Amino acid sequence: MGTMIGIIGGSGLYEIEGLQDATWQSVASPWGDPSDDILTGTLDGVKMAFLPRHGRGHVHSPTTVPYRANIDALKRIGVTDVISVSACGSFREDMAPGDFVVVDQFIDRTFARDKSFFGTGCVAHVSVAHPTCPRLGAACLEAAQDSGITVHQGGTYLAMEGPQFSTLAESKMYREVWGCDVIGMTNMPEAKLAREAELCYASVAMITDYDSWHPDHGEVDVTQIIATLMGNADKARDMVKKLPALLGSDRAPCPHGCDRALEFAILTQPQNRDAQLVAKLDAVAGRMLGA
Numbered sequence: 299m300g301t302m303i304g305i306i307g308g309s310g311l312y313e314i315e316g317l318q319d320a321t322w323q324s325v326a327s328p329w330g331d332p333s334d335d336i337l338t339g340t341l342d343g344v345k346m347a348f349l350p351r352h353g354r355g356h357v358h359s360p361t362t363v364p365y366r367a368n369i370d371a372l373k374r375i376g377v378t379d380v381i382s383v384s385a386c387g388s389f390r391e392d393m394a395p396g397d398f399v400v401v402d403q404f405i406d407r408t409f410a411r412d413k414s415f416f417g418t419g420c421v422a423h424v425s426v427a428h429p430t431c432p433r434l435g436a437a438c439l440e441a442a443q444d445s446g447i448t449v450h451q452g453g454t455y456l457a458m459e460g461p462q463f464s465t466l467a468e469s470k471m472y473r474e475v476w477g478c479d480v481i482g483m484t485n486m487p488e489a490k491l492a493r494e495a496e497l498c499y500a501s502v503a504m505i506t507d508y509d510s511w512h513p514d515h516g517e518v519d520v521t522q523i524i525a526t527l528m529g530n531a532d533k534a535r536d537m538v539k540k541l542p543a544l545l546g547s548d549r550a551p552c553p554h555g556c557d558r559a560l561e562f563a564i565l566t567q568p569q570n571r572d573a574q575l576v577a578k579l580d581a582v583a584g585r586m587l588g589a
């Protein structure tokens with residue numbers, strides 16, 4: 299099977315440049331409409347897909363991003379590796395605005411989103427102990443370093459519901475008690491859904507601010523975030539351009555098993571499965587369900 303890199307662009311990253319045969323294509327999903335059309339093309343001989351998470355023109359809030367449709371649509375068009383690029387606040391002095399962090403853990407505090415493709419009539423329990431793919435994360439780290447970006451390896455991302463930013467008390471708790479490194483509003487349930495869909499997933503946080511805990515920086519100011527994002531977006535595009543050469547067009551089975559996550563996860567017996575749900579799972583779990 300060939301590699302197809304899927305980039306989910308967060309706030310400030312609504313398109314990427316340099317794709318050969320670039321086309322915006324509409325992808326229908328049984329899970330609803332994705333955030334936008336998907337830009338497909340080729341870069342250095344590797345197939346690429348780009349989906350702006352909030353839609354072009356920033357239409358979807360973190361709560362209303364159609365996470366299931368997005369992951370389903372990416373898998374449906376053949377994406378094998380998903381890289382999320384997201385604007386994030388920082389809980390660490392040494393992770394400064396302008397820096398990137400290759401996130402490897404999450405704490406999920408979101409509560410108003412559909413978090414699974416599975417449910418009544420087809421129950422599955424996948425492991426998300428290690429929610430990101432180390433192979434893909436390593437490629438992102440190298441791509442960022444090669445682009446001259448100050449990038450940190452590893453970090454815990456607190457996923458909050460939003461859309462309001464954190465209170466000072468929350469910010470201090472996430473930092474001092476829970477030991478989180480960065481905060482954002484969108485990587486959950488995205489990472490969990492990617493695992494259910496047996497896709498490798500890596501997350502690159504572009505630091506835009508110090509959230510509200512920092513005594514010298516006061517509260518989060520979205521105009522400041524946007525200003526930082528404008529500088530970050532070009533860096534993110536540079537990083538993306540380096541990824542195809544690092545990942546290559548031939549794809550071996552994931553050494554960490556991301557592409558086999560459903561192997562022993564589906565508990566509902568074939569005779570007890572809901573036919574409609576099984577049909578909706580054709581792209582996500584067709585390998586296991588034979589749908």
Ligand SMILES: CSC[C@H]1O[C@H](OP(=O)(O)O)[C@H](O)[C@@H]1O
Binds near residue numbers: 309484
């Ligand atoms: C523009 S500030 C808040 C907004 O930015 C982040 O979006 P994304 O993760 O898609 O880059 C954050 O999660 C909020 O949605």
Ligand SMILES: Nc1ncnc2[nH]cnc12
Binds near residue numbers: 387458463508509
């Ligand atoms: N401080 C912050 N909190 C949540 N999401 C963010 N996105 C960018 N900065 C953020």
